[in-house]
Amino acid sequence: VRARFYLPEIDDTGQGVLAGDEAGHLTRVLRLGVGADIDVFDGRGGMFHARVESINRNRVRVRVAGSVPFAAESALRVTLVMSVLKGDKMDNVVRDAVMMGVAGVQPVVAARSEVRLSTVVRGDRTDRWQRIAVSAVKQCGRATVPAVHAPFTLEAWLEHRAPDPVLVLSEPAAGGGRPLSEVRRTEAVQLLVGPEGGWAREESAAFRAAGFQAVSLGGRTIRADAAPLVAMAALYEAWKGW
Amino acid sequence: VRARFYLPEIDDTGQGVLAGDEAGHLTRVLRLGVGADIDVFDGRGGMFHARVESINRNRVRVRVAGSVPFAAESALRVTLVMSVLKGDKMDNVVRDAVMMGVAGVQPVVAARSEVRLSTVVRGDRTDRWQRIAVSAVKQCGRATVPAVHAPFTLEAWLEHRAPDPVLVLSEPAAGGGRPLSEVRRTEAVQLLVGPEGGWAREESAAFRAAGFQAVSLGGRTIRADAAPLVAMAALYEAWKGW
Numbered sequence: 514v515r516a517r518f519y520l521p522e523i524d525d526t527g528q529g530v531l532a533g534d535e536a537g538h539l540t541r542v543l544r545l546g547v548g549a550d551i552d553v554f555d556g557r558g559g560m561f562h563a564r565v566e567s568i569n570r571n572r573v574r575v576r577v578a579g580s581v582p583f584a585a586e587s588a589l590r591v592t593l594v595m596s597v598l599k600g601d602k603m604d605n606v607v608r609d610a611v612m613m614g615v616a617g618v619q620p621v622v623a624a625r626s627e628v629r630l631s632t633v634v635r636g637d638r639t640d641r642w643q644r645i646a647v648s649a650v651k652q653c654g655r656a657t658v659p660a661v662h663a664p665f666t667l668e669a670w671l672e673h674r675a676p677d678p679v680l681v682l683s684e685p686a687a688g689g690g691r692p693l694s695e696v697r698r699t700e701a702v703q704l705l706v707g708p709e710g711g712w713a714r715e716e717s718a719a720f721r722a723a724g725f726q727a728v729s730l731g732g733r734t735i736r737a738d739a740a741p742l743v744a745m746a747a748l749y750e751a752w753k754g755w
Numbered sequence: 756v757r758a759r760f761y762l763p764e765i766d767d768t769g770q771g772v773l774a775g776d777e778a779g780h781l782t783r784v785l786r787l788g789v790g791a792d793i794d795v796f797d798g799r800g801g802m803f804h805a806r807v808e809s810i811n812r813n814r815v816r817v818r819v820a821g822s823v824p825f826a827a828e829s830a831l832r833v834t835l836v837m838s839v840l841k842g843d844k845m846d847n848v849v850r851d852a853v854m855m856g857v858a859g860v861q862p863v864v865a866a867r868s869e870v871r872l873s874t875v876v877r878g879d880r881t882d883r884w885q886r887i888a889v890s891a892v893k894q895c896g897r898a899t900v901p902a903v904h905a906p907f908t909l910e911a912w913l914e915h916r917a918p919d920p921v922l923v924l925s926e927p928a929a930g931g932g933r934p935l936s937e938v939r940r941t942e943a944v945q946l947l948v949g950p951e952g953g954w955a956r957e958e959s960a961a962f963r964a965a966g967f968q969a970v971s972l973g974g975r976t977i978r979a980d981a982a983p984l985v986a987m988a989a990l991y992e993a994w995k996g997w
Contacts, residue, residue: 584927587973749989
């Protein structure tokens, strides 16, 4: 397998410039030089064979040749609306969700989140998650980089959310969720997954008021960082979205 | 929620003795004393309300009262036959598989496993995984402790394995796996999941010779430590096993 690089801009002559992390990875980590054969993906569904044409400091100019095969996108567009978890748990959720095929990640801060919105914003965590998404795309073979959106409070997200239907993952203790197999299939869905401490009472009430469908995955409690993957897998399977 | 303790032996008069880790957790971590109300589970499907009757050194005698509700076992019996992963990745796999409802875990060491069987055996890792299974049972609300079996090499497992049908999770690069929805449903299944480096050619050939069914979860590569959870979730969903 040739090394893969993210190259969002390819001009009409089939040339582009790797910069920043991508150029550093090519020159310093992999120690590739002029003439090296690589793969590049534009993040919007194109993956190409390419050759390094020149290297000037941290700018690596490449020329693309034919396209190369890549992992197809899921027919089911799942946006994971995920309560921000502490530390590297959220990093792992973003990585695995992207590798599984998520269409986008919307971080939200809920009442019982152990992380505050100000901490997320100040810590440049969105940048970090976007870099993790690019790296996960390389690992899993996709040619599309899903968006990691700027974090919102749950209230702000409720007000400004996208129109796709919302499924809320319900914890066994809260009761009342329906099995996925009983939920009507759609082509795009927002999957809302709560924090370690679960949803607050007012949050659950707001979800009902908004008409969100609560879904359950059996009677056993799953860890908050495993829950999004487990729910996504069940969703892809139930709705033939792999 | 009352604290839960593992009490495998309950006598005919409804009494039992917590020992070892369980007693230490009660007395030193939670600082509970005589008269405390707790829940105990026998690991074989019984969960009971109980009261602490006496404490002598590290022996805590309890008396059980009525049974209490617990999380039902899955109707689908999945044994996870898992290639041992490095370090705490395997711990997390055991924990999450138990919380999801696994019926048993069989660690195996495959050709490309980054851990050797001798290391697993010398390191008392089976004991550690069994303790993790007990702790996961408490967290998820099950009353049944799934067995974590002694590790085998893959060859030895192939020779001595249980008779339940085997599904092998196939990586996208290897190709050829069928979607779970096309596989005939059974009540018990062994789910075989490979190491970081995938299956060796001879291993895949041995699986075909043994009549194992290769299954796939779409075209995107999933991390080795997320793969067992994703595959279990898909299996429970596909076969209505939650």
